[in-house]
Amino acid sequence: MRWSKAPSTQYPVPSSHRKAGYGVLSTGYWVLLAGVTLLSAAPSALPPAPPSAEEKHIAVYSPVASYTLPVLDRAGREYVGLLELLEPLGRVSTQSDGRRLRLRYNALDADFFAGKTRAKIHGRDFDFGAPFLIENSRGLVPLSSLSALLPRFLGTPVNFRESARRLFIGTEGIQPSFRLDAGNPPRLLLNFSAPVNPTISTEPGRLRMVFKRDPVVSPGSQSISFDNKVITHASYSENNGDAELDVAANQPLMASFTDDRKTIVISAVMVPAVQQTPAAPSGVGTVTGSQNPAQARSAANSASGNNNNNVRRVLAVVDPAHGGDERGAALTDQLAEKDVTLGFARLLRHELEIRGFAVALVRDSDTSLTLDQRAAVANVARAGIYISLHAVSQGSGAQVYTALLPVEGTSNGVFHAWNAAQAPALPVSRMVSAAIAAEMQKREFPVRASSASLRPLNNVLMPAVAVELAPGADGIADLTSANYQQRAAAAIADAVVSVRDRLGVQP
């Protein structure tokens, strides 16, 4: 088992399953799966779309405050409110009779006149180059004047990038640096000299980070190519007060922050080809030679109409937990959980196939996969059901788990979507869990059903359960007994059949 949070005390985690590094979702470590996998399937999870006619903004960055202000178009020029511009930077007050505006900024006085290009600041003339405006006693200054105007008040030079509407006062900005870690999967590390808080969104092949309040500047080049087949390049742009970094890849991308929020780690989620067995010879149609679950699904669906059996073939994704270097619990000195789950998964595949399901195993060998990859396999395939299998040496019979979704408010925006992708399917997941418990009881397996913060259940879009097999009357030997496993697998398969009509990605 893998726990992201402690489960309820009613269902303690066997200590053999507690292992350093299993707590995947620590606080402050947001995980987002980018790309087609989650987002195309759950459009409601996307962040709110920007207004169709995007409002113009100017962003101001200074050591005392970073803020954005609306930009107004007047007679073909762009303006910003003078009081609003100065207010976060010092003590400011204005008085106006509609034709003249007197302003005091800290100890400095200024006089402005409606419709005039000239003003007096601290006794000296200033030329706006365009008319100063007064609207509802509010002074508006042309953006084009800011580079010259602000130093007169602030006493320091400013860097105003007018085309992007970004104004830097007393700060050089935060320059990102990139480092590509060409491992498997590859990762791109973006380092910043100060904490950042971008809005992250995705579209197929692209992960976008938009910096609204952080004075992020160009990494030195508008476009950076990486010598990598998966993460290919990054680009920088700035517009309307925002800076944007885009990373392009040909696999879904996942972004996470380090705790200090100075590093964004962007990793590719390598969606593995899933071992697919030929479908059962049940006269329903066969799925042969498919190398991935999407093909299996389409074959499964097209099979439904071409013979006298009208039952829709549902794709079940069965996930033997752990694998490769990640051995899971040590059930005995010799017996690793990863091997028990694989054998159990193969038996469950058989039991589901003879009941007319198409089945894909997330792994059919001793390979290591991340939790995100496991969820991605089921989500990309739009499977009807996802079943994760674990094993444990203590207890007896079986435990069936459904997701315990993160509490509202502990996540934000699109990040929430990945942690709570399971939400729409959860009622059916609980039906599946109850059905499995009932079938196991019929076969005299002691069984308990509960919910737990158990990844990747919360990242899966379709009904999803985890079944943890514990020894029976013969003790630990049961865990390697094909007969014992087969009884458990048959119970699960019968239960899945009983809810077949409810399976699939929930609307």
Ligand SMILES: [Zn+2]
């Ligand atoms: Zn486990």
